Amino acid sequence: MTLRLHDTATREVRDFVPLEEGKASIYVCGLTVQSEPHVGHVRSAVNFDVLQRWLRFSGFDVTFIRNITDIDDKILIKAAEQGRPWYNLAYAMHRELDRAYTALNVAPPTYEPAATGHVPEMVELISTLITKGHAYAAADGSGDVYFDVRSWPSYGELTRQKLDDMEAAEDADPRGKRDPRDFALWKGWKKATEPETAAWPSPWGPGRPGWHIECSAMAGKYLGTAFDIHGGGVDLRFPHHENEQAQSRAAGHRFASYWMHNAWITTAGEKMSKSLGNSLLIPSVLERFRGIELRYYLVAAHYRSHVEFSFEALEESAVAFRRIEAFLDRVRDVVGEIPAGGMACSEFIEAMDDDLGTPAAVGAIHDVVREGNKLLADGDTPALRGNAASVLAMLDVLGLHPQSPAFTAGGSEQxxxxxxxxxxxxxxxxxxxxxxxxxxxxxxxxxxxxxxxxxxxxxxxxxxxxxxxxxxxxx
Missing domain, CATH: 1.10.10 (Arc Repressor Mutant, subunit A)
Structure with missing residues (x-):
């Protein structure tokens, strides 16, 4: 098998060549746990869950890291508005996110580091950047530390932008910056407006890390200075991933070999987001559709395709998946329990190896189901058993196995x-x-x-x- 991936950095489809034979290392930027997850939030998790499942199916030993950002400007602001400690809000929203992932059968990552648990690694990385001349402490006494974008000639290479064409980084007061586009690595504690619990000691005074340094430090902690794939939503390409790559490579790390980005879920042509007021919270959607149906809807679209969400489209998708389930139920009536260990058909494998071509892969499953219906009509029980086992194997790769504990557990006695x-x-x-x-x-x-x-x-x-x-x- 030769897996071909669309590398966002090069804008080319490249054969996947891991740094270490037989192994694959993946880092995905998880969510900032500031509010309840909506459909747009979970798409990235589902897409990269499919990636890790396919790599494992293809024989790779996968180390998969997906972080949690549990300290951030937005968390502090929302917690203050709600009159609760910021860590209480972050913890509660993290649990809501876990419930959403479980409902959609998103497999746990190898590790799920939280930003607040890795502040020493961030301080160490910032110190390295200062020593190498790529970062500086603000001279205004704020305690802020910034990355000096002009010190790194390759800044902008991930998104192919010229520095002078970029807008100012709006992550801190610009008065302490040498260049408006310099971005914050460390944010000094604002005693008048921020709780003391949101500050950690550092050589530059009490404060907390900037958003971008968090992911660089956590990726380095668990995957080393070089790893295979960095993923996340397309909206993170700039400034987040651009800044991650710049600060990591400026510190002497090779960082990611491949960049992969999933597209948005939109409503009325706009990215689904809290700020637009068009978000659809996962518990609300699950009142109308099962988790397996929502996951099928997300998987059936290619990860790089924008999806215009509607309940009508979700209903059509759910009906299509129910046809697969109905086929499997009919098979069990004839052959009993369907055996595990089925083989994926060649069309499915070819589709998945072509940049995770899930639309064609789903189409291949339906083709096998149609063949199975003919076998049912003909009474060919031995062939039918193998056919259904193949369907289950392919569904499992997509995280859609109907007997997965996430989809069968949790029902009440009532x-x-x-x-x-x-x-x-x-x-x-x-x-x-x-x-x-x-x-x-x-x-x-x-x-x-x-x-x-x-x-x-x-x-x-x-x-x-x-x-x-x-x-x-x-x-």
């Missing part, structure tokens, strides 16, 4: 009893329908079917008898 009760009622109606058909009273049989369908339940007449499932209309 939910289970409700399902059993509905099943008993529907089965009773189906028995009445069967008796009406046997008596050739087709009008009565059709009336019962219409009654069931009006309740939002679909009936599928299979060779082994009728099956019911929730239809496309939400109850």
């Amino acid at each position: 939910d289970s009893r409700l399902t059993e009760a509905v099943d008993a009622l529907v089965r009773g109606l189906l028995d009445q329908r069967a008796r009406a058909r046997a008596a050739k009273d087709f009008a009565a049989a059709d009336a019962i079917r219409d009654q069931i369908k009006a309740a939002g339940i679909e009936i599928d007449d299979t060779p082994t008898g009728p099956r019911w499932s929730l239809g496309t209309e939400k109850l």
Whole structure:
């Protein structure tokens, strides 16, 4: 297999050549835990979860790091507005994020470092930059430390911008900067407006790290001075990733060999965000759709494609996935438990190796399902068993295995009893329908079917008898 990746830095599709044979190292910028996660937030996690799953499926030993930013200007501001400690807000929102990831079957990273746990590494990296002449402490007594962008001739190479064309960095008071585009590595404690708990000791006085230095320090801590892939949302390319690369390489680190960025989820053509007021919180979406359906919707689009979110599109996507589930249910009625260890079809492998081409990969799964339906009709049980095992294997690569604990666990006893009760009622109606058909009273049989369908339940007449499932209309 030869995995080809679109490298955002070079704007080329390149063969993936790891720094160490058989191993792959990935660093993904996680979220700033300032508020509840919305659909746009979780897309990056889902996309890079697919990347790590595919690399592992392809035989790589993967070290996957996804950080958490738990100290930041926005966190301090929101916490103050809510009258709560900043760390209380960060902790609560981190737990909300974990719940969202779990609901969408996002596998835990190898490590998930938090910024507040790595301040000593950040101080050390800043000191190195000062020693090398690429950073300076502000002369205004603020305690701020800035990266000197003009000291690094390659600044702007990731996003292919010229320094003089860039806007000023708005991350600190510009009065202490040599150049308006210099960005903050360390922010001196503002005693009048910031809590004492938001300050750590440093050679430049109490304060806290700037956003960009956090990721450089944590990547270096867990992956070393050079690693394979750095990922994140396309909105992070500038200034965050540009600044990460500049400060890391200025410190003497090779840093990332490949850069990958997922595109936005938009509503009305605009990036989904809290500031625009168009965000869709994960718990609200999950009241209408299952986590596996939302994940299918996100996976079915290529990671570099912008997605215009709508509930209508999500519904169409959910219906498509339910067809796969219905096929697997019919197979189990015939062959029993579907064996694990199935093989992915060549079309799926080719699609995934082509820059994680999930749209074509999903199409390949549906093609295999269509073949399986023919095998069901023909009664070819041995071939059917292998066909269904292949479907499950490919779904698992995409994090869409219906039996994954994330999708099967968590239902309450009351939910289970409700399902059993509905099943008993529907089965009773189906028995009445069967008796009406046997008596050739087709009008009565059709009336019962219409009654069931009006309740939002679909009936599928299979060779082994009728099956019911929730239809496309939400109850």
